[in-house]
Amino acid sequence: MNLISTSPLSWGASCPRATGVHELLQHAGVARPYPRTCTCQDLEMNMLLRIHAVQELYQRDSWLYRILPSVCHKPFKPLEEGHLTHDWDEIQPDPNQLRWKPFEIPKAPQKKMDFVSGLHTLCGAGEPRGRNGIAVHIFVCNSSMIDRCLYNSDGDFLIVPQQGKLLITTEFGKMLVEPNEICVIQQGMRFSVEVFGETRGYILEVYGAHFELPDLGPIGANGLANPRDFLVPVAWYEDRQVPGGYTVISKYQGKLFAAQQDYSPYNVVAWHGNYTPYKYHLEKFMVINAVAFDHADPSIFTVLTAKTTRAGVALADFVIFPPRWGVANNTFRPPYYHRNCMSEFMGLIKGHYEAKEEGFQPGGGSLHSMMTPHGPDADCFEKASKAKLEPERVADGTMAFMFESSLSLAVTKWGLQTSNRLDKNYYKCWEPLKSHFNPKCK
Numbered sequence: 001m002n003l004i005s006t007s008p009l010s011w012g013a014s015c016p017r018a019t020g021v022h023e024l025l026q027h028a029g030v031a032r033p034y035p036r037t038c039t040c041q042d043l044e045m046n047m048l049l050r051i052h053a054v055q056e057l058y059q060r061d062s063w064l065y066r067i068l069p070s071v072c073h074k075p076f077k078p079l080e081e082g083h084l085t086h087d088w089d090e091i092q093p094d095p096n097q098l099r100w101k102p103f104e105i106p107k108a109p110q111k112k113m114d115f116v117s118g119l120h121t122l123c124g125a126g127e128p129r130g131r132n133g134i135a136v137h138i139f140v141c142n143s144s145m146i147d148r149c150l151y152n153s154d155g156d157f158l159i160v161p162q163q164g165k166l167l168i169t170t171e172f173g174k175m176l177v178e179p180n181e182i183c184v185i186q187q188g189m190r191f192s193v194e195v196f197g198e199t200r201g202y203i204l205e206v207y208g209a210h211f212e213l214p215d216l217g218p219i220g221a222n223g224l225a226n227p228r229d230f231l232v233p234v235a236w237y238e239d240r241q242v243p244g245g246y247t248v249i250s251k252y253q254g255k256l257f258a259a260q261q262d263y264s265p266y267n268v269v270a271w272h273g274n275y276t277p278y279k280y281h282l283e284k285f286m287v288i289n290a291v292a293f294d295h296a297d298p299s300i301f302t303v304l305t306a307k308t309t310r311a312g313v314a315l316a317d318f319v320i321f322p323p324r325w326g327v328a329n330n331t332f333r334p335p336y337y338h339r340n341c342m343s344e345f346m347g348l349i350k351g352h353y354e355a356k357e358e359g360f361q362p363g364g365g366s367l368h369s370m371m372t373p374h375g376p377d378a379d380c381f382e383k384a385s386k387a388k389l390e391p392e393r394v395a396d397g398t399m400a401f402m403f404e405s406s407l408s409l410a411v412t413k414w415g416l417q418t419s420n421r422l423d424k425n426y427y428k429c430w431e432p433l434k435s436h437f438n439p440k441c442k
């Protein structure tokens with residue numbers, strides 16, 4: 001008997017219950033508190049469980065056994081912090097190819113910033129009330145969240161750290177997430193981020209859909225991101241009174257609100273279920289690509305997808321460009337010039353992206369909007385046109401990624417103006433391209 005399932009992982013259709021975190025007021029006492037002084041390494045070894053693929057066959061929900069229910073708090077009040085928005089009409093639409101230099105990380109102690117105050121919306125479309133849309137945020141911070149947590153009422157956060165480790169405490173336990181790993185904190189889950197210096201990263205937020213593994217179709221059993229490599233935390237709790245006040249922040253309908261309470265929200269002594277935060281190391285990705293000729297669409301590098309109800313159309317895909325072999329024959333190997341029906345936001349975690357050796361830097365970004373032409377810069381075109389087509393390692397030491405969406409994204413005022421990181425000369429990288437057309441050439 002073949003014990004390896006040939007069916008792709010499916011997390012099932014969302015039903016109204018599936019997105020609720022059910023709480024049970026009960027002293028279960030199953031999980032042991034973890035000492036707060038433990039090292040990051042201890043956390044890695046002791047705090048993560050492998051995900052059970054079989055759980056994914058059910059609707060998503062979790063039961064949390066906690067010391068006090070989360071309902072005990074003072075009323076929420078507006079919180080003026082960070083630069084979040086889903087006002088996509090702040091500024092005129094811009095169909096140009098856009099590229100940003102690395103987003104600046106403020107310096108502590110002059111400009112102390114934590115994960116929440118360091119959130120900046122760069123682009124997006126749709127809105128949380130209608131439960132359909134996405135936003136791309138940049139986070140820059142230098143301080144840990146102390147006695148405050150965040151939860152997102154609007155949707156799920158896929159977090160891509162680029163510089164600096166994130167030690168994320170969640171209601172489900174702790175996760176250490178470092179560059180080249182990603183994590184997903186789903187709608188409603190409270191979390192706090194500890195950092196260890198200047199820290200930066202990217203966030204893909206989706207409203208109204210959850211991330212899941214792409215259907216593997218003809219790929220069959222193994223390939224791309226494997227379910228076994230997704231790690232979920234084990235329960236961690238503290239029974240801690242905070243007389244000075246603990247602040248619970250909610251991102252609700254695109255705005256932040258804060259409520260005070262007298263106790264730590266990380267009071268879940270045990271939980272079970274499959275609606276959890278999780279993390280994934282991008283090195284675990286099993287890369288599949290052309291082995292004969294032609295250039296596969298980068299959807300072949302999809303790690304996670306958030307589907308729309310239209311079959312085959314993604315609200316957003318998280319796609320990576322990992323180190324791999326390029327072996328295709330009679331094929332221009334870097335990404336070809338193209339226009340397409342998706343919006344492509346790209347970021348770089350480390351190294352050099354093959355199509356733009358210069359200019360596209362770790363911690364920066366680019367946006368190629370719907371039907372906007374783009375492709376390799378002139379240098380890359382010249383080099384790749386002359387390159388001998390032998391097997392070649394591509395992207396060693398590099399990790400570029402793409403948030404690709406079927407929505408037409410608008411860029412915020414922060415993105416186009418106030419961040420001051422827009423590379424005004426981006427279009428010039430294609431200007432030296434010249435015609436090589438010669439009808440007489442054999």
Ligand SMILES: O=C(O)Cc1cc(O)ccc1O
Nearest residue numbers: 297298334335336344355374
């Ligand atoms: O535009 C990009 O650089 C991303 C990309 C890469 C690729 O290999 C094919 C298509 C595509 O959009």
Ligand SMILES: [Fe+2]
Nearest residue numbers: 338344368374
């Ligand atoms: Fe592209």
